[in-house]
Amino acid sequence: MIAPAVPEDLLRRLAPQVLGALVRRYGRFDACEDAVQEALLAAATQWPSEGRPDNPLAWLIRVASRRLTDLLRSEQARQRREDTVARWAPVQPTQAAETRDADDSLVLLFLCCHPALSPASQIALTLRAIGGLTTAEIARAFLVPEATMGKRIGRAKQAIRDSGVPFGMPPPAERAARLAAVLHVLYLIFNEGYATTSGPRLHRADLAAEAIRLARMLHRLLPDDGEVAGLLALMLLTDARRPARTGPDGSLIPMEEQDRSRWNARYIAEGVALVTGALPRGTTGPYQLQAAIAAVHDEAPDAASTDWPQILALYEVLLSISDNPVVRLNHAVAVAMVRGPRAGLALLDELDGRLPTDHRVPAVRAHLLEMAGDAAAARDRYAAAADMAASLPMQRYLNGRAARLG
Amino acid sequence: MKYMILLYGSQQDYDVLAGKSTDKPAMTAEEVEAMHAYMGEYHQKLVESGELVGGHGLTAPVHARRVQLANGAPVVTDGPYPETQEVLAGFTIVDCASFDRATEIAAGLVNPDAKGEYVDIRPIAGGFDDIQ
Numbered sequence: 001m002i003a004p005a006v007p008e009d010l011l012r013r014l015a016p017q018v019l020g021a022l023v024r025r026y027g028r029f030d031a032c033e034d035a036v037q038e039a040l041l042a043a044a045t046q047w048p049s050e051g052r053p054d055n056p057l058a059w060l061i062r063v064a065s066r067r068l069t070d071l072l073r074s075e076q077a078r079q080r081r082e083d084t085v086a087r088w089a090p091v092q093p094t095q096a097a098e099t100r101d102a103d104d105s106l107v108l109l110f111l112c113c114h115p116a117l118s119p120a121s122q123i124a125l126t127l128r129a130i131g132g133l134t135t136a137e138i139a140r141a142f143l144v145p146e147a148t149m150g151k152r153i154g155r156a157k158q159a160i161r162d163s164g165v166p167f168g169m170p171p172p173a174e175r176a177a178r179l180a181a182v183l184h185v186l187y188l189i190f191n192e193g194y195a196t197t198s199g200p201r202l203h204r205a206d207l208a209a210e211a212i213r214l215a216r217m218l219h220r221l222l223p224d225d226g227e228v229a230g231l232l233a234l235m236l237l238t239d240a241r242r243p244a245r246t247g248p249d250g251s252l253i254p255m256e257e258q259d260r261s262r263w264n265a266r267y268i269a270e271g272v273a274l275v276t277g278a279l280p281r282g283t284t285g286p287y288q289l290q291a292a293i294a295a296v297h298d299e300a301p302d303a304a305s306t307d308w309p310q311i312l313a314l315y316e317v318l319l320s321i322s323d324n325p326v327v328r329l330n331h332a333v334a335v336a337m338v339r340g341p342r343a344g345l346a347l348l349d350e351l352d353g354r355l356p357t358d359h360r361v362p363a364v365r366a367h368l369l370e371m372a373g374d375a376a377a378a379r380d381r382y383a384a385a386a387d388m389a390a391s392l393p394m395q396r397y398l399n400g401r402a403a404r405l406g
Numbered sequence: 407m408k409y410m411i412l413l414y415g416s417q418q419d420y421d422v423l424a425g426k427s428t429d430k431p432a433m434t435a436e437e438v439e440a441m442h443a444y445m446g447e448y449h450q451k452l453v454e455s456g457e458l459v460g461g462h463g464l465t466a467p468v469h470a471r472r473v474q475l476a477n478g479a480p481v482v483t484d485g486p487y488p489e490t491q492e493v494l495a496g497f498t499i500v501d502c503a504s505f506d507r508a509t510e511i512a513a514g515l516v517n518p519d520a521k522g523e524y525v526d527i528r529p530i531a532g533g534f535d536d537i538q
Contacts, residue, residue, distance in 0.1 A: 026524070068466060118503065119503070120456070120501075120528065121456070124456075142501070143408070143459075143501075144408075144459050144501050146459065147453065148453070148456055148457070148458055148459060148501065149456070150454040151454060151455070152456030153454060153456075154456075155455070155456055156453075301524075390529060391531065392531065
């Protein structure tokens, strides 16, 4: 009989806890992170044959600590040989005491999304240290060689080490900005998985699932934060449409033509509940607003019954807090749906200058011209948008729209 | 986002590298060595920055083989390019933050001493394009 496999989600769930315990005890995030990876690997290979220990967390911490001791010993020997000065110092007890009550996973997330790191490094480090993915798995998901991803993670850890950031919650004054960075990293991971148009789809879809898992974890840690709830809701409400987004031949299906019975009802219910719960609380941020817009779309039984006035109102609030050209573009669509295509078209002119190479501007203009009954101009704009789009499915979609207009 | 940086050369350029005299003077062993060292170091830096996905230099165009089909059967032409035709000579694939960063990387692959030399950058398909 084959021994039951170690549940991967158990190991992945425990990964940040093991890492937190180690860093808290020994400092040295970079070395601890390597030690935890080795402990996870040891568990994945040993538990199936030797049985799962009664206390998996304690087992992992023990094995990781042992590996860390080995790593530090060999490193010290090397440093003596190279006569370099060790940069690290043991964690001061006061620091440890201050952060004792904070959840380690949260502290680790802040660390991995530290502003000293590039977004690519933040993403890679978060997936490894918090997500418990191996370097090989992350490399596969991003379609780069394992060595490249290894370097990226190594550099990120080096940057954290050099910055001398203590292991602890960021000071209250920095907290909002640092949390925004964490949310942005999770959003980028989600987008990598969701918005891909080619490549090994399965692995990419896993990234969206991983982003949702991490956002769920963050929401558990910060249940009262409206933006955390908003981001999780936005991911769920967006991912809910994934099954209906492409046809069997891989072609793109726009939202108004999607078979809504294929949308993920469980995700929609969960996302709507999150938005509903978060909206009345405190200030409303951009993730909550985008989630609220997605919820209005997802709740409409068909495209025709979409509550556009509600969507328009939400875009107006969103515009008032972030003047982003992509938001303006979507706002113009909402205006067109409520007040007619000509009103929307009037808003597009200023966007040509702000997004001169973005295919979405001519695509939206084409759509609004089509609504206005100007088939010739619409066809021309669809064709222009197709020329600007980089992805083949998008080009095929836009060329198809142009061809449909004769 | 990934980008492929394409480097070009003609059979004549390869001959120059190989120390064969043509209408252009052949490169010395030191010059060739310096060029290889430069390319090696340059790519190593991209490895260190976590941006290099891969890359290869291609052998001289004279070793190329072209395959066509005639009535379903392959017909092979060896060395199909004219002597002076610029063909793909190598490529480097990087995964970096922006087209501008890829452009910066690519600029380092253009030989400043070779007048008129250029490289091309092509974004690799499958990157994300905003879809609802």
